[in-house]
Structures are given as structure tokens and as C-alpha cells.
Amino acid sequence: MQPLSESESYLWHFIQTHLDDISNYSIIQLSEEAMVSTATIIRTMKKQGYDGFSSFKHHLRTDRQTNIQSHVIENMDAKIKRAILKNEHEVVQTINMIDYQKFDDAINSIHRAKKIMIFARGLTEYTAHEAQIKLQLLGKYTEIYTDPNIITIISKRLEKNQVAIFLSLNGETEELVTAAKNAKNDGIKTISFTTNSHSQLAKLSDVTILGYKSQISSINDYEVHSRLPLEILVRILIDAYVITFVSKD
Missing domain, CATH: 1.10.10.10 (Winged helix-like DNA-binding domain superfamily/Winged helix DNA-binding domain)
Incomplete structure (x- = not known):
């Protein structure tokens, strides 16, 4: 948009x-x-x-x-x-706002990857942990990084058979943007979940899956906007992965 x-x-x-x-x-x-x-x-x-x-x-x-x-x-x-x-x-x-082709690209990249690396900060960490648990249950080796210093370090050590997933509501979290740049420079497949199509993270990622964020926050003095859009997108991604690669029905 x-x-x-x-x-x-x-x-x-x-x-x-x-x-x-x-x-x-x-x-x-x-x-x-x-x-x-x-x-x-x-x-x-x-x-x-x-x-x-x-x-x-x-x-x-x-x-x-x-x-x-x-x-x-x-x-x-x-x-x-x-x-x-x-x-x-x-x-x-x-x-x-769901783009089927991007979802298809994302789940195929996850399926091919030897290891999934998830990066998130703040309240978005809860959504990232849910994604990690579900992917692990599906047999995908998955790690999650939330500490800003460790995020930067790990993003410089990614390998070509890995996929980096970034979760960020506004797509401008400094350490996540830095990590995405590092991944891009090393030719690592990157997938971002965000609600800001014009963000640096969206522009740096190979696949950007967008959600819609209300501009209203129930607690006005803090950056605690709802992560509901990201939660919905991650849930759909996992469901799509199961249907495509796991389900026998």
C-alpha cells in the first residue's frame, strides 16, 4: 500500500x-x-x-x-x-492482504532449509517463540534470537542452507534491520513478517509477508500495539506448511 x-x-x-x-x-x-x-x-x-x-x-x-x-x-x-x-x-x-505466491515461496524455503533462524524483539518475541515450537514439532530444526547483541553476531554466521525469518511490526527495529543486511550480503534466504511495506526490513527481505496494523493502541504511552496481525500470519504459514508437506489427508 x-x-x-x-x-x-x-x-x-x-x-x-x-x-x-x-x-x-x-x-x-x-x-x-x-x-x-x-x-x-x-x-x-x-x-x-x-x-x-x-x-x-x-x-x-x-x-x-x-x-x-x-x-x-x-x-x-x-x-x-x-x-x-x-x-x-x-x-x-x-x-x-495475503499473497499466496509469497506464502508458497516462504513454506518451500522453510521446507528446503536445514535450519530455521528466527529473529525478533520486544513483544513480538512471543509470536516468534510460538513459531519456533510449532516448527520444531514439525521436525524443523529452529533457533530463535532475541538479544540485540547476539542477533547481530549470529546474523554474520548464517549459512546458505539456512533461512532467516524476521518478525517485526514496524519493520524498523535497528538490530533486525542490521541482521537482515548481513544476511542479504551473505546470500541467505530471508523472510520477513511485518505490517509496514515501506520499512527497511521489507525492502531487504527476499519474501515479505504483510499484515494490517491498526493505528490504535490500548496503552497510548508505550509501543505495545497488537501483534495480532503477525500471530495470524504465522499461524496461517504453519497451517499451510502442514497442509503442503505433512498432512496425509
Whole structure:
């Protein structure tokens, strides 16, 4: 997706914090409520992969009809309702962004590799540990590195029969970017999971698997955005691997 301008980012944040109301707005109403031009709304929608505001509203309504039943949340506190819809939107958008060819490339690379090396930092480490355990259960020798100094050292010692997997929400974590550069310089196959298609990590990786990150964080003073998009993508990757190379059904 194309990067959003400052006004477009503001609008997208406004939309995500008012998801339960947006489907009832006209483009003029949204323009007035968010205090942006209709042209800004249209540009934002197109950058987010929709034909226009009407297309986005249709997508919202369809998602709600096929996923969360209205009676489940209609009596909830408005803020809790928004939180539920935010998570639903993150999951649906992430799944809609899946590129089959990239997933196919990733699972084939993992299958061929003698050793899988996973690099992650911060809260993303939990997702990385889950991936490590599942890959080990599937018979793939897998190591995980989370310490910034060790990440840099290990990334200089990778071998051609290994695959390096990077997990990073924003794709700009310094030591992960450095590690990806080291891997790239040595001709190591690299796979990244991120929500930032314009990040350094995405540009350095052979295969970049993208998810969708909401701009809303429940704890505003800290960088603790939901890792749900990465968790969903890793889960789908493992499932795809099992279906392709393990399952006998």
C-alpha cells in the first residue's frame, strides 16, 4: 500500500476509532465529522485498497454480517464495542492482504532449509517463540534470537542452507534491520513478517509477508500495539506448511 500523508493518517485513525458509526455516514458527514475534505477521504480509501468510501462501507457491513453477529455486541459499552471491531478489522484486513505466491515461496524455503533462524524483539518475541515450537514439532530444526547483541553476531554466521525469518511490526527495529543486511550480503534466504511495506526490513527481505496494523493502541504511552496481525500470519504459514508437506489427508 502507498504511504499515507499526515492528513490521511489522521483520517484513517479517526475512522478506526469510529468503526461502529462509519457505515452509517455519507462521505459528506465523514468529511464534516473528521474535518477533512472529501478528496482526502477518497485518496485515503484508494491507498487502503478500496475503490472509494462506498466500497469501504460495503466492506465493513459485509464483514460484520459474516463475522460478528450484531446481537453479541449491541449491548456492550461503546468503547469495548470499538475495541472488538478494531480487532475484527485487523484480522480481516490482514487475511485480505495475503499473497499466496509469497506464502508458497516462504513454506518451500522453510521446507528446503536445514535450519530455521528466527529473529525478533520486544513483544513480538512471543509470536516468534510460538513459531519456533510449532516448527520444531514439525521436525524443523529452529533457533530463535532475541538479544540485540547476539542477533547481530549470529546474523554474520548464517549459512546458505539456512533461512532467516524476521518478525517485526514496524519493520524498523535497528538490530533486525542490521541482521537482515548481513544476511542479504551473505546470500541467505530471508523472510520477513511485518505490517509496514515501506520499512527497511521489507525492502531487504527476499519474501515479505504483510499484515494490517491498526493505528490504535490500548496503552497510548508505550509501543505495545497488537501483534495480532503477525500471530495470524504465522499461524496461517504453519497451517499451510502442514497442509503442503505433512498432512496425509
